[in-house]
Amino acid sequence: xxxxxxxxxxxxxxxxxxxxxxxxxxxxxxxxxxxxxxxxxxxxxxxxxxxxxxxxxxxxxxxxxxxxxxxxxxxxxxxxxxxxxxxxxxxxxxxxxxxxxxxxxxxxxxxxxxxxxxxxxxxxxxxxxxxxxxxxxxxxxxxxxxxxxxxxxxxxxxxxxxxxxxxxxxxxxxxxxxxxxxxxxxxxxxxxxxxxxxxxxxxxxxxxxxxxxxxxxxxxxxxxxxxxxxxxxxxxxxxxxxxxxxxxxxxxxxxxxxxxxxxxxxxxxxxxxxxxxxxxxxxxxxxxxxxxxxxxxxxxx
Ligand SMILES: Nc1ncnc2c1ncn2[C@@H]1O[C@H](COP(=O)(O)OP(=O)(O)OP(=O)(O)O)[C@@H](O)[C@H]1O
Ligand SMILES: [Mg+2]
Numbered sequence: 244x245x246x247x248x249x250x251x252x253x254x255x256x257x258x259x260x261x262x263x264x265x266x267x268x269x270x271x272x273x274x275x276x277x278x279x280x281x282x283x284x285x286x287x288x289x290x291x292x293x294x295x296x297x298x299x300x301x302x303x304x305x306x307x308x309x310x311x312x313x314x315x316x317x318x319x320x321x322x323x324x325x326x327x328x329x330x331x332x333x334x335x336x337x338x339x340x341x342x343x344x345x346x347x348x349x350x351x352x353x354x355x356x357x358x359x360x361x362x363x364x365x366x367x368x369x370x371x372x373x374x375x376x377x378x379x380x381x382x383x384x385x386x387x388x389x390x391x392x393x394x395x396x397x398x399x400x401x402x403x404x405x406x407x408x409x410x411x412x413x414x415x416x417x418x419x420x421x422x423x424x425x426x427x428x429x430x431x432x433x434x435x436x437x438x439x440x441x442x443x444x445x446x447x448x449x450x451x452x453x454x455x456x457x458x459x460x461x462x463x464x465x466x467x468x469x470x471x472x473x474x475x476x477x478x479x480x481x482x483x484x485x486x487x488x489x490x491x492x493x494x495x496x497x498x499x500x501x502x503x504x505x506x507x508x509x510x511x512x513x514x515x516x517x518x519x520x521x522x523x524x525x526x527x528x529x530x531x532x533x534x535x536x537x538x539x540x541x542x543x544x
Pocket of ligand 1: 266267268269270271272280323335336337338339340450452462463464
């Protein structure tokens with residue numbers, strides 16, 4: 244799809260369906276009171292814990308890309324999808340979400356306080372469940388993917404070791420072992436399939452929940468550019484050798500614009516994002532959908 248054909252006003256900002264509504268940053272989740280949820284992935288684009296802009300087709304991309312990935316992973320793990328309702332909406336099994344976010348990393352990278360590279364670069368070698376050798380450099384591939392679970396909370400993510408998760412009573416050791424084994428398996432499958440499309444799945448976040456019968460389900464979204472970091476595979480070797488960051492699916496430019504043009508942490512109202520940037524981001528979301536799935540995004544509805 245060409246940039247000129249994207250209509251910047253054709254966005255889903257919020258929805259108003261029946262059922263008890265929980266509004267997440269990106270999704271509107273309706274509890275249908277029959278062990279099902281209606282989940283609408285909107286076009287809201289959030290950062291700094293607030294909505295920065297509405298990106299045309301973003302909700303559709305996230306929803307349909309998750310559906311695609313759920314399908315690719317379903318022989319390894321059951322997921323929450325019951326049926327696809329429309330481009331942005333699914334009917335899902337309602338679960339009790341586990342109180343942790345399962346983060347899997349294949350490379351040592353990142354810039355935030357909880358990222359592996361930041362902590363490693365600050366001298367940390369013992370990460371609770373694994374240790375890393377001296378001499379690693381930014382963006383290096385890890386010998387094996389590692390798990391760095393965090394608490395699922397609005398107060399900022401806190402890294403946890405397996406021991407802490409069990410000691411705090413968040414999960415039993417048995418459940419944690421089950422979750423970890425599945426997370427590693429689906430991450431490896433994700434990496435394999437991404438690589439077939441010229442992408443490196445660098446790291447990702449999974450959410451799991453328990454259904455009424457205590458079965459573990461993969462929920463929320465999976466391997467989307469919002470929950471995962473992707474690099475372009477053919478840029479990796481050269482960039483790594485030159486000590487640079489590989490080319491990535493990058494949405495940082497919009498965050499940066501807000502940082503440069505207002506105080507997104509404090510200002511009561513935010514300026515409108517520049518329309519050109521909104522369209523550029525829409526294009527990037529649509530392109531990554533097409534790159535990963537190998538099929539065109541159907542934008543008719
Ligand atoms: N099958 C499911 N059962 C129960 N909860 C689910 C299921 N699938 C997704 N969720 C929850 O629905 C919400 C999705 O909303 P969204 O992704 O917009 O939220 P978020 O911004 O990630 O986080 P927050 O919930 O803190 O706003 C998440 O809280 C997620 O855990
Ligand atoms: Mg979410």
